[in-house]
Ligand SMILES: [Zn+2]
């Protein structure tokens with residue numbers, strides 16, 4: 001896994017958001033300047049989670 005640092009200040013960044021489906025990190029935040037990375041889109045996971053919602057509502 002690659003180490004990511006803040007593009008603005010170079011500070012180490014922390015996990016901000018994890019994928020509900022695959023539990024991989026989707027977004028990081030810098031505790032120093034509050035800068036967030038772009039959120040990764042997991043299209044497959046989104047489909048799975050939508051299926052799950054549909055199934056659980058039945
Ligand atoms: Zn995912």
Ligand SMILES: [Zn+2]
Pocket residue numbers: 006007008009010011030031032033034035
């Ligand atoms: Zn920063």
